[in-house]
Amino acid sequence: MDVLLDVDMSGGRRRGVEQALRAAIRDGRLAAGEALPSTRQLAADLGLARGTVVDAYDQLVVEGYLATRPGGRTVVAATVPAPAAPAAVAAPAPPRVDLRAGAPDLSMFPAGDWTRAVRSVLRDGPPDALDYTGPRGRVELRAALAGYLARARGVVAEPDQVVVCSGADDALGLLVRTLAATGRATVAMEDPCLAFHRTIVDRAGGTVAPVPVDGGGVDVGALGAAGAGAAVVTPARQAVVGSTLAPDRRGALVAWARRHDAVVIEDDYDGELRYDRQPIGAVHGLDPARVAYLGTTSKSLAPGLRLAWVVVPPPLAAAVDGALGPHSSVSSLDQLALAALVRSHALDRHLRRVRVAYRARRDRFVAALAARAPRVRVEGVAAGLHALVRWPGGPTEQDVLAEAAVRGIGVTPVGPTWHGEARFPGLLVAYGRPPAHDVRRCFDAFAALMACVTR
Numbered sequence: 234m235d236v237l238l239d240v241d242m243s244g245g246r247r248r249g250v251e252q253a254l255r256a257a258i259r260d261g262r263l264a265a266g267e268a269l270p271s272t273r274q275l276a277a278d279l280g281l282a283r284g285t286v287v288d289a290y291d292q293l294v295v296e297g298y299l300a301t302r303p304g305g306r307t308v309v310a311a312t313v314p315a316p317a318a319p320a321a322v323a324a325p326a327p328p329r330v331d332l333r334a335g336a337p338d339l340s341m342f343p344a345g346d347w348t349r350a351v352r353s354v355l356r357d358g359p360p361d362a363l364d365y366t367g368p369r370g371r372v373e374l375r376a377a378l379a380g381y382l383a384r385a386r387g388v389v390a391e392p393d394q395v396v397v398c399s400g401a402d403d404a405l406g407l408l409v410r411t412l413a414a415t416g417r418a419t420v421a422m423e424d425p426c427l428a429f430h431r432t433i434v435d436r437a438g439g440t441v442a443p444v445p446v447d448g449g450g451v452d453v454g455a456l457g458a459a460g461a462g463a464a465v466v467t468p469a470r471q472a473v474v475g476s477t478l479a480p481d482r483r484g485a486l487v488a489w490a491r492r493h494d495a496v497v498i499e500d501d502y503d504g505e506l507r508y509d510r511q512p513i514g515a516v517h518g519l520d521p522a523r524v525a526y527l528g529t530t531s532k533s534l535a536p537g538l539r540l541a542w543v544v545v546p547p548p549l550a551a552a553v554d555g556a557l558g559p560h561s562s563v564s565s566l567d568q569l570a571l572a573a574l575v576r577s578h579a580l581d582r583h584l585r586r587v588r589v590a591y592r593a594r595r596d597r598f599v600a601a602l603a604a605r606a607p608r609v610r611v612e613g614v615a616a617g618l619h620a621l622v623r624w625p626g627g628p629t630e631q632d633v634l635a636e637a638a639v640r641g642i643g644v645t646p647v648g649p650t651w652h653g654e655a656r657f658p659g660l661l662v663a664y665g666r667p668p669a670h671d672v673r674r675c676f677d678a679f680a681a682l683m684a685c686v687t688r
Contacts, residue, residue, distance in 0.1 A: 236263070236270055238279070246281055250289040258298050258313055269299070269307045328643030330678045334619035334661040335536070335645070340668040341590065342535050343574075343583045350573035351566065358569055368557035370397025370542075371568040377575040378528075378542055385581070386504060387514030388526050390544045396553060399562045400539040401502060401529040402433055405465070408498055408525055408543060409437035411552045417462025417496060423451050425473040425650035430465065439463075443652035446471055450478030453485040463496045464489075468516045469504035473650045473661065475613015475621050483516050490523040496546065497524045503532040505584050508592035509615040522546050530571065532618055533584060539563065540571055591618065591665050598664040598676050605680035608687045618665030621647070623657060628686045630658035636686055642678055 238253040257263045269275070272290060276283040290307055293299040300310040354362055359373075369375065375395040382388035398404035409420060420434050424443035431441050442459040445452045451466050466486065468478035478486070490497050499516050507513065517526040521544075529541035540563060545553050561568075574580045598620065599611050612621045624633075630648050637644055647659035667675040 234268065234270060235278075236275070240279060246285050247289050247292075250275075250279070250281070250286060251292055254289065254293055255298060258309055263309050265309050265311045265313050267309050269309070271305075272307075329641035330675045331643045331666055332662045332664070332675060332679060333643045333645050333666065334663045335666075336663070337532055337535065337587070337618055337665050338590075338668055339535055339537075341587055343579065346574055346577075346579040346583065347570060350570040350577075350579070353573055354566060354569040362565060362569055364565065366561040366563070366565045366568065368554070368559060368561055369393075369395070370561045370563060371565060371572065374568040374572040374575075375542075377572040381575045381580070382515075382526070382528065382544065386501065386512075386526075386528070387518040388521075388544055389518065390521065390526075394545050394547070394550070396543045396545055396557070397561060397563050397568055398541045398543060400536070401500070401527060401531060401541045402429075403539075403562065404527050404529070404541045404543045405430065405433050405498070405500070406437040407553065407556055408496075408527070409434050409439040409463075410556045411549055412463045412496060413438040414556065415549070415552050419459070419461045419463075420498075421456055421459045421461035421464035422652075423466060423471060423473075424652045425647065426465070426467075426652075427472055428649040431652070434465070441652070446474050446476065448474070448476050450476050450482055451486070453482045453489055456486075456489050457493075461495065462493070463498060465498045465500060466516075467500045467502065469501055469507070469513055470614055470616045472500075472502070473621065473647060475617070477513060477614050477616075478516070483519060486516065487520045487523060490520065495523070496549065498527060499524050500527050502527075502529055503617045504528075505533055506588060506591060506618065507614070507616040508588060508595060517544065522548060525549065533580070533587075538567060538571075540567060590669070594664045594672060595620065597672065598662070601676040601680040602683060605677075606683035606687055609683045619645070619661045619663040621659055622662050622683070623659045624683065624687050628658075630655070630660070633658070633660065633682070633686050637682055640678065640682055642682055644679075 238257060240249040240253045242249040272283055272286040276286040290299060294301060297310055297312060299307055301307055372392060374397055375392040378395050379390055379392045398407060418438060418440055419442055420439040421442045421444045422431060423446045434441055442461045444455045444459055450468060450471055456464060468483065470477060486497060497516065501515055505512055515526055517524040523546060525546055526544035530538050595615055602609050602611060609622060609624045612623060630646055634646055645661040647661060648655050662679060
């Protein structure tokens with residue numbers, strides 16, 4: 234084993250070794266029972282005579298810091314008291330019923346396909362599979378994504394336009410930094426929207442301008458008054474209200490961008506997960522020069538992969554390159570594995586499977602509420618992994634959250650998603666998060682909660 238010792242030899246070599254070992258034992262870097270390097274190895278590491286280290290070990294054995302074991306092994310003595318550990322900050326316990334929005338059922342991750350892809354890369358992949366990667370990401374993944382997005386999302390782009398990012402957060406921050414550098418620091422954002430997205434925009438140098446949302450998606454007519462040079466929108470399924478951007482507004486959104494020399498950031502976070510019809514194509518296809526397309530694997534595969542991408546409009550290419558570092562921040566191995574999943578169509582097969590499973594879950598969730606709490610409404614299109622749940626009058630959002638906490642039910646409040654005063658109370662409930670074997674218990678627990686608070 235290797236041991237890092239800060240040896241001060243100004244008072245003598247043996248004394249310096251003794252003091253360094255005492256300090257390492259006292260502060261817990263060497264724990265009771267842990268084996269030390271042999272005297273020959275430590276002497277070689279420190280550039281000292283072996284006899285010096287032997288004498289230091291012998292002295293610390295006498296003092297009770299070290300002990301010898303059969304076979305000549307020297308270990309830290311069991312009688313040495315452990316240093317006082319700093320007070321641990323207890324992490325909050327996860328809810329017993331976890332219906333918080335933001336993640337899929339992780340047990341549905343295609344582990345077999347991913348394992349085969351990783352093995353294939355390690356066995357037959359390019360020689361630089363584990364090397365640094367250029368700032369835009371692996372060309373293999375960018376080419377695979379360009380092909381996939383063209384056929385599955387209607388996003389036609391060259392591989393050179395794709396930038397691989399460390400999650401959608403990183404992608405959004407990159408785009409806002411780029412836009413701020415090109416004089417488009419005011420960013421219109423849907424009201425309501427995810428609160429941490431506003432934080433990302435703010436920290437990236439943007440100024441948030443709220444624009445209302447209704448049953449037809451973002452109110453494009455209000456964009457002109459926002460004075461924004463960019464707009465972050467979720468056309469396939471608005472992240473909170475759950476509405477789809479109306480056909481006439483899709484064209485109006487692009488027209489607004491052209492008139493104001495603005496950029497639309499299309500957050501297509503779960504565009505593949507539509508259950509009542511075929512997924513709707515991306516707005517990007519209406520004007521690739523004005524729309525920056527943002528995609529991710531966080532909902533289709535798993536958020537922990539930290540894999541996302543941006544299709545950069547050609548006019549922003551130089552500015553994006555200026556905002557990137559020297560290397561991609563995403564694991565080269567993971568990029569190549571995802572490229573293999575896309576090329577083999579394993580990702581398509583996985584998406585077909587989960588669409589069937591999540592549609593059945595949503596139907597089951599709606600039915601559970603209808604049976605136990607008929608006054609409660611599930612709003613938004615049949616898509617994604619969570620639903621907006623609302624109730625008529627009576628209890629406030631905080632009342633419902635308090636009762637949910639008592640019952641150990643985790644949900645996502647709608648309140649923080651508003652830019653200012655909330656227009657209505659509600660909850661985002663992730664019917665897609667619980668593992669399949671626990672769905673019935675979770676849905677029954679939530680239905681019982683809503684039946685209680687709306688009785």
